[in-house]
Amino acid sequence: MADLTVLPLEGIGEVRPGDDLAEILVDAAPWLAEGDVLVVTSKVVSKAEGRLVPIPPAEGPEREAARAELIDAETARPVARRGETRIVQTHHGLVLASAGIDVSNVDRGHAVLLPVDPDASAHRIRSGIRQRLRVHVAVIVSDTMGRPWRNGLTDVAIGAAGIGALHDHRGSYDAHGNELSVTQVAVIDELAAAADLVKGKADGIPAAVIRGYVPASTGAGARALVRDAELDLFSLGTAEARAEGLRAAATLADAPSFVDGPVPGDAIERALSIVDASVERTAGGDGLPPFTREVLKVKAESDVKAGMDVQRLRAALAAEGLASVWLPDAGLLAVGVTAGR
Amino acid sequence: MADLTVLPLEGIGEVRPGDDLAEILVDAAPWLAEGDVLVVTSKVVSKAEGRLVPIPPAEGPEREAARAELIDAETARPVARRGETRIVQTHHGLVLASAGIDVSNVDRGHAVLLPVDPDASAHRIRSGIRQRLRVHVAVIVSDTMGRPWRNGLTDVAIGAAGIGALHDHRGSYDAHGNELSVTQVAVIDELAAAADLVKGKADGIPAAVIRGYVPASTGAGARALVRDAELDLFSLGTAEARAEGLRAAATLADAPSFVDGPVPGDAIERALSIVDASVERTAGGDGLPPFTREVLKVKAESDVKAGMDVQRLRAALAAEGLASVWLPDAGLLAVGVTAGR
Numbered sequence: 088m089a090d091l092t093v094l095p096l097e098g099i100g101e102v103r104p105g106d107d108l109a110e111i112l113v114d115a116a117p118w119l120a121e122g123d124v125l126v127v128t129s130k131v132v133s134k135a136e137g138r139l140v141p142i143p144p145a146e147g148p149e150r151e152a153a154r155a156e157l158i159d160a161e162t163a164r165p166v167a168r169r170g171e172t173r174i175v176q177t178h179h180g181l182v183l184a185s186a187g188i189d190v191s192n193v194d195r196g197h198a199v200l201l202p203v204d205p206d207a208s209a210h211r212i213r214s215g216i217r218q219r220l221r222v223h224v225a226v227i228v229s230d231t232m233g234r235p236w237r238n239g240l241t242d243v244a245i246g247a248a249g250i251g252a253l254h255d256h257r258g259s260y261d262a263h264g265n266e267l268s269v270t271q272v273a274v275i276d277e278l279a280a281a282a283d284l285v286k287g288k289a290d291g292i293p294a295a296v297i298r299g300y301v302p303a304s305t306g307a308g309a310r311a312l313v314r315d316a317e318l319d320l321f322s323l324g325t326a327e328a329r330a331e332g333l334r335a336a337a338t339l340a341d342a343p344s345f346v347d348g349p350v351p352g353d354a355i356e357r358a359l360s361i362v363d364a365s366v367e368r369t370a371g372g373d374g375l376p377p378f379t380r381e382v383l384k385v386k387a388e389s390d391v392k393a394g395m396d397v398q399r400l401r402a403a404l405a406a407e408g409l410a411s412v413w414l415p416d417a418g419l420l421a422v423g424v425t426a427g428r
Numbered sequence: 429m430a431d432l433t434v435l436p437l438e439g440i441g442e443v444r445p446g447d448d449l450a451e452i453l454v455d456a457a458p459w460l461a462e463g464d465v466l467v468v469t470s471k472v473v474s475k476a477e478g479r480l481v482p483i484p485p486a487e488g489p490e491r492e493a494a495r496a497e498l499i500d501a502e503t504a505r506p507v508a509r510r511g512e513t514r515i516v517q518t519h520h521g522l523v524l525a526s527a528g529i530d531v532s533n534v535d536r537g538h539a540v541l542l543p544v545d546p547d548a549s550a551h552r553i554r555s556g557i558r559q560r561l562r563v564h565v566a567v568i569v570s571d572t573m574g575r576p577w578r579n580g581l582t583d584v585a586i587g588a589a590g591i592g593a594l595h596d597h598r599g600s601y602d603a604h605g606n607e608l609s610v611t612q613v614a615v616i617d618e619l620a621a622a623a624d625l626v627k628g629k630a631d632g633i634p635a636a637v638i639r640g641y642v643p644a645s646t647g648a649g650a651r652a653l654v655r656d657a658e659l660d661l662f663s664l665g666t667a668e669a670r671a672e673g674l675r676a677a678a679t680l681a682d683a684p685s686f687v688d689g690p691v692p693g694d695a696i697e698r699a700l701s702i703v704d705a706s707v708e709r710t711a712g713g714d715g716l717p718p719f720t721r722e723v724l725k726v727k728a729e730s731d732v733k734a735g736m737d738v739q740r741l742r743a744a745l746a747a748e749g750l751a752s753v754w755l756p757d758a759g760l761l762a763v764g765v766t767a768g769r
Contacts, residue, residue: 089436089626090433090434090435090436090626091433091434091622091625091626092431092432092433092434093431093432093433093434093622094431095430095431167661167662169661172661174661176577181577182576182577190606191602191604191606192604192606193604193606194604195604195605195606231613234575234576235523235575235576235655235660235661235662236517236522236523236654236655236660236662237584237614237617237653237654237655238593238594238612238614238652238653238654238655239593239594239612239613239614239615239617239653240611240612240613240614241613241614241617241618242618243578252579252580253579253580261532261533263532263533263534263535263536265531265532265533265534265536270581271580271581272572272580272581272582272624273578273579273580273581273582274580274625276578276580276582276621277582277583277621277622277624277625280582280617280618280621280622281432281434281618281621281622281625283613283618284432284615284618284619284622284638284641285430285431285432297625300625311579312578312579312580313577313578313579314576314577314579319576319577319666320508320510320513320515320576320665320666320667321508321576321577321662321665321666322666323666323669324661324662325660325662325663325664325669326661326669327669328664328666328667328668328669328670328672328673329669329670329672329673329676330673330747330748331669331670331673331747332669332670332671332672332673332674332675332676332677333673333676333677333743333746333747334673334702334743334744334747335670335673335674335677336673336674336677336678336740336743337677337699337702337703337740337741337743337744337747338702338703338704338740338744339740358678361678361679362678362679363679389731389735389756390731390732390734391732391734391738391754391756391759392735392756393731393732393735394730394731394732394734394735394736394737394738394739395735395736395738395739395754396735397732397735397736397739398735398736398738398739398740398743399677399678399679399680399739400678402674402675402677402678402739402743403674403675403678403679405674406671406672406674406675406678407671413732413736415730415732415733
């Protein structure tokens with residue numbers, strides 16, 4: 088592969104609502120050439136698009152309340168919270184601290200929201216540059232994000248135009264004939280990260296150009312990098328998911344419908360092993376629901392204690408993916424599988 | 429800031445156990461200069477260090493079992509699992525699919541483990557280059573990682589020498605006098621990402637040089653980017669944390685010790701609202717534990733049903749961070765705060 092150069096765009100002053108950002112970028116980089124990748128910090132895109140909201144300038148509860156309201160409005164789904172830190176999924180699908188709302192690099196009387204549609208913003212900038220310079224550049228709108236498991240922030244792409252978000256290695260083989268396990272590289276995130284190395288957080292270099300990179304394809308914009316929450320193994324914070332588990336225990340259906348299906352051999356043993364109650368595995372009897380896989384009898388010093396132990400056991404079984412029904416007449420707990428899990 | 433150039437290191441052949449990697453890199457890049465940042469893919473570092481383990485070459489259960497055993501051995505803590513995908517925290521502290529064990533770019537009879545200590549590997553390469561070329565370069569050992577919330581993989585730094593992992597903006601102010609909210613940038617991750625843009629996954633370019641980047645500081649290696657699990661809001665997969673919550677419901681302490689402390693105004697209301705049971709908030713009576721904040725009476729058609737409802741309610745209260753004690757003689761549930769939560 089060829090060398091790659093990352094060039095900072097200097098001399099861009101304060102960007103204001105209504106400014107023509109393509110014009111500003113072309114003025115700063117009249118040397119933009121066919122195939123260049125232009126990375127623009129979302130902050131200046133937001134400013135040009137007028138995504139500024141007045142907030143009380145003085146530190147204090149009113150400013151905090153105004154920020155909290157803005158975060159609420161930008162939130163599609165809360166993800167995690169600890170103290171003042173709120174991590175949410177925005178309407179764009181991005182998972183971000185404070186919904187990406189920023190109060191740095193703006194006067195104290197305003198907060199900056201993310202662009203409404205960063206892919207569309209990237210498209211507009213790309214078109215504006217094409218009109219003025221008659222060159223086709225790829226445009227990436229970048230933002231700074233934290234991530235689980237690793238300290239420090241990195242820049243990633245939240246908008247893109249004229250470039251594929253992912254470089255797909257599926258179907259490629261290495262020199263040893265192995266199919267490549269690294270299948271899809273988020274190249275626009277890597278380009279955003281590379282650009283950040285020459286941009287400044289506070290020193291007025293809100294854009295950079297990467298020259299020499301050959302985009303693999305054009306594609307669906309940065310939205311292609313948004314993973315559906317249902318497909319995500321980390322869609323909720325650990326504390327929030329734990330609380331969801333506790334609430335699930337509080338709301339276990341009294342009469343789940345069992346379906347035909349296997350029960351992992353040791354699931355019931357694991358459930359019994361964590362419950363501090365005297366439980367007998369029995370052969371069951373008449374009146375059990377269809378597809379009952381196991382029948383348990385709880386022995387306790389009082390009926391209230393037995394009821395508590397039954398419910399504990401139901402929670403432990405649920406943690407193993409098993410449903411259960413308490414049969415009051417028989418005094419037995421029927422265990423099986425439901426469609427839901 | 430100045431321009432930055434990213435240069436691929438071509439002509440590096442297959443690296444074998446016992447090879448002197450610094451020598452190989454110097455041969456490929458005799459032009460390495462003071463201040464360059466050399467990014468080396470962990471795969472070739474592992475190979476040079478002999479981190480190859482024989483596995484059955486034929487696809488099938490034996491090969492899978494061998495891989496599973498290797499993952500177990502490299503795992504410090506399981507994080508999440510779905511189907512065949514296992515995400516674990518390794519002994520390095522890295523959270524990685526399959527513990528970072530790879531079977532691509534190696535003959536089918538072997539799997540490649542990560543270097544034992546990637547920071548030490550980076551140091552050795554740096555020293556080897558200094559001895560041969562008399563230049564000080566920074567060295568980053570990179571690996572390819574997935575991440576929550578975003579599709580696609582990116583390269584990050586798992587080892588580093590001669591460069592600070594984080595660029596700290598704390599204490600800086602922008603032109604408007606705001607303290608910068610983006611405080612710590614993971615620059616070695618951004619450098620690893622930039623290098624990946626010129627490296628290939630399968631085409632024998634396992635290293636790249638970044639020229640023109642001025643390292644902010646030297647520091648504690650890539651280990652500085654490992655976040656402690658206790659400080660992480662996403663230390664467990666959502667499904668795993670939910671199951672933990674269910675298990676917590678199954679093992680709620682019968683006699684938690686209440687401590688003095690506030691109860692959020694609407695916590696008990698929220699707990700009651702999700703439990704399908706008839707509950708009365710009462711004034712309580714004698715024999716309540718110290719620091720009892722609230723007393724609840726459950727009314728049910730039978731004592732077993734009452735016991736189940738009591739336990740449901742305790743789970744719902746626990747989801748709000750509240751502990752509870754069932755007082756069998758009084759038939760009341762005492763609610764308060766414990767030190768544990």
